[in-house]
Amino acid sequence: MSDLTAALEVVGARWALLIVEQLLEGPQRYGDLQRALGTPTNMLATRLRELEAAGVLVRLPLRHNTRAYALTDRGLALREAIDALGRWGAEQREGDSGR
Amino acid sequence: MSDLTAALEVVGARWALLIVEQLLEGPQRYGDLQRALGTPTNMLATRLRELEAAGVLVRLPLRHNTRAYALTDRGLALREAIDALGRWGAEQREGDSGR
DNA sequence: GTCCATACTTGCAAAAAACAAGTGTATTGT
DNA sequence: ACAATACACTTGTTTTTTGCAAGTATGGAC
Numbered sequence: 001m002s003d004l005t006a007a008l009e010v011v012g013a014r015w016a017l018l019i020v021e022q023l024l025e026g027p028q029r030y031g032d033l034q035r036a037l038g039t040p041t042n043m044l045a046t047r048l049r050e051l052e053a054a055g056v057l058v059r060l061p062l063r064h065n066t067r068a069y070a071l072t073d074r075g076l077a078l079r080e081a082i083d084a085l086g087r088w089g090a091e092q093r094e095g096d097s098g099r
Numbered sequence: 100m101s102d103l104t105a106a107l108e109v110v111g112a113r114w115a116l117l118i119v120e121q122l123l124e125g126p127q128r129y130g131d132l133q134r135a136l137g138t139p140t141n142m143l144a145t146r147l148r149e150l151e152a153a154g155v156l157v158r159l160p161l162r163h164n165t166r167a168y169a170l171t172d173r174g175l176a177l178r179e180a181i182d183a184l185g186r187w188g189a190e191q192r193e194g195d196s197g198r
Numbered sequence: 199g200t201c202c203a204t205a206c207t208t209g210c211a212a213a214a215a216a217c218a219a220g221t222g223t224a225t226t227g228t
Numbered sequence: 229a230c231a232a233t234a235c236a237c238t239t240g241t242t243t244t245t246t247g248c249a250a251g252t253a254t255g256g257a258c
Contacts, residue, residue, distance in 0.1 A: 004120050004181060007188030014111070014246075021103050030205050040247050045206060065254050066204060074191070081187050082103060084180035089106030091176065113215070129236055139216050144237060164223055165235060 010054045011078065015039050015047050020056065020075055021082050027060060027070035051075070109153045110177065114138050114146050119174055120181050122156060126169035150174070 011017050015037070022028065022036050034044055048069060051057050056075040060068045071078075110116050114136070121127065121135050133143055147168060150156050155174040159167045170177075 002117075002120070003185040003188040003192070004117060005188070006192050007184045008116065010188075010191065011184075012113070012116075017107065017111075018101075018103060021101070031203085034205095041206070042208085042248090043246065046246095064204080064256065074194075077187055077190065081180060081183035084183045085106045085110075086102040088176055088180050089102040089104070089109075092109065092173070093102070093105050130234085133236095140237070141217090141239085142215065145215095163225075163235085 020078050023071045027068040122170045126167040
């Protein structure tokens with residue numbers, strides 16, 4: 001199993017990288033993520049559970065029954081990969097006319 | 100739609116990035132990819148069609164009924180992102196004992 | 199106590215992926 | 229000429245994942 005396979009097992013599922021990208025802007029609550037990304041609520045709940053289990057993020061209890069999701073060091077370390085993919089995606093769109 | 104979303108629309112599907120990673124080592128034939136990655140054959144065919152349509156790779160006819168798949172410039176430009184994800188995946192595995 | 203917000207869960211349908219088997223074309227061996 | 233083999237796929241069918249809609253649990257605010 002390659003290093004890339006190992007990475008994709010954790011963040012290869014749909015929505016996973018988008019959730020991490022959103023959290024790179026700072027800790028956010030469930031509803032914030034949902035509104036920002038448009039993720040179906042059951043998928044968001046599932047992904048957050050998996051990413052927490054993988055040590056990418058943690059739940060921080062706020063007041064009442066609310067909590068914030070925040071990236072761990074491991075999660076923050078995805079910034080480089082996310083930026084690289086984002087740059088590629090941007091280049092992609094520049095030359096769209098040709099396709 | 101963010102740049103990351105644009106990128107994931109092209110290479111976010113299962114197997115897509117693994118196929119590109121494999122082709123970073125040079126043009127290869129269908130059977131080579133299948134053996135190297137263990138991809139189900141119908142999925143491999145589907146992904147190759149999609150990646151070709153997206154301009155990530157091209158089919159090069161060899162002799163007879165064989166062809167090689169080779170990355171375009173756009174495909175080669177994924178190297179940075181793949182390397183970054185691979186490095187993250189490798190770090191991930193170093194600290195596995197804790198989970 | 200009623201209303202609202204937040205953070206989910208549950209049930210079901212649709213889409214995607216995996217598995218298994220088969221097809222068409224050319225090549226090699228006899 | 230004919231059988232056996234290689235290559236690049238396609239075609240069903242089952243299983244898994246995703247999406248949609250609705251409902252539940254908890255904690256204030258009024």
